[in-house]
Amino acid sequence: MGEVTVVVLPGDGIGPEVIAQARRAVDAVAPAAGLSITWREELMGGCSIDAHGTALTDEVLAACKSADAVLLGAVGGPKWDTTDPDKPRPEQGLLGLRAGLGLFANLRPVKPLEALYDASPLRRDRIAGTDLLVVRELTGGIYFGKRGREGDMAYDTCAYSREEIARVAEVAFRAAAGRRGKVTSVDKANVLESSRLWREVVTELGASHPDIELEHILVDNAAMQLVSRPSDFDVIVTENMFGDILSDEAAMITGSIGMLPSASLGSGTAGLYEPVHGSAPDIAGKGWANPMATVLSAAMMLRHSFGAEEAAAKLEHAVETALAQGALGRDLGGQMGTQEISDRLLALL
Numbered sequence: 001m002g003e004v005t006v007v008v009l010p011g012d013g014i015g016p017e018v019i020a021q022a023r024r025a026v027d028a029v030a031p032a033a034g035l036s037i038t039w040r041e042e043l044m045g046g047c048s049i050d051a052h053g054t055a056l057t058d059e060v061l062a063a064c065k066s067a068d069a070v071l072l073g074a075v076g077g078p079k080w081d082t083t084d085p086d087k088p089r090p091e092q093g094l095l096g097l098r099a100g101l102g103l104f105a106n107l108r109p110v111k112p113l114e115a116l117y118d119a120s121p122l123r124r125d126r127i128a129g130t131d132l133l134v135v136r137e138l139t140g141g142i143y144f145g146k147r148g149r150e151g152d153m154a155y156d157t158c159a160y161s162r163e164e165i166a167r168v169a170e171v172a173f174r175a176a177a178g179r180r181g182k183v184t185s186v187d188k189a190n191v192l193e194s195s196r197l198w199r200e201v202v203t204e205l206g207a208s209h210p211d212i213e214l215e216h217i218l219v220d221n222a223a224m225q226l227v228s229r230p231s232d233f234d235v236i237v238t239e240n241m242f243g244d245i246l247s248d249e250a251a252m253i254t255g256s257i258g259m260l261p262s263a264s265l266g267s268g269t270a271g272l273y274e275p276v277h278g279s280a281p282d283i284a285g286k287g288w289a290n291p292m293a294t295v296l297s298a299a300m301m302l303r304h305s306f307g308a309e310e311a312a313a314k315l316e317h318a319v320e321t322a323l324a325q326g327a328l329g330r331d332l333g334g335q336m337g338t339q340e341i342s343d344r345l346l347a348l349l
């Protein structure tokens, strides 16, 4: 794809530590892919609140809009924790980016590596063969609905339009076509009206994808099935908050949330890529953070935004090989620190 610009938002906590290593890994594979990457680093999250009083400035949003991709570390920390609705929160930056860039589909693949089977809290025979993809709706639902306080009461509303449901479901059907051909749509249609519309629209869309097997399950049941038979899932599509919760649960199948990458995509090729884990303020600055989820997120960026399949596969293969060779961070019961893991990846690349 030639010359591309990536806006990097290291964010807070361990964000800058893992981002630095992901950039190193990408720089190692980009030239062979014919990619010349201009990295443009900007503030977003708590660090931006400290500098500008807001988690996401108009300038940074504009820079992200004009970039070919955005690579994000993590945002948040106790320093900015508040229940005061009038105070800025780091997460507002992330939500502002998702809405501002129109990133309605969040892809979170979950595939435990054989080397990590024993790191999972689930038994080896339960997780063996698991290879699933959570497609989470990212710009609608309760995250963006009307909210407020009235006297002693507070409320948040969950609303979805047909269009919002259809476009994310379409992403799920297409993803399934390139995988094992199955979509599980998760809702709470026995209680929620927005879920009944969700089920209706997904069912209609399913009719135009006759080769894809479609099943609907309720979210409480999905939470249970995810730990009892995770390998039966292929693509899971669900609304914003259910996807938030289920993707953290699914992450533990791999043994550590420190391993999971994600891509947030809109209708074009640009996207936002970030590890699923948070800013882990408790270990920030200690050099313990596992950079693998960020490296794997950068691999998703190379694939989805730049079409650099081979470079992406190189990064994924290096992570897999490093793990098989015992390069385990503390999150996986090992001893290796951020720099050491990154050096191992670079050596393999």
Ligand code: IPM
Pocket: 091, 094, 244
């Ligand atoms: C995630 C996170 C965010 C979310 C937070 C930080 C706002 O938990 O990306 O899953 O809830 O979407």
Ligand code: MG
Pocket: 244, 245, 248
């Ligand atoms: Mg979450």
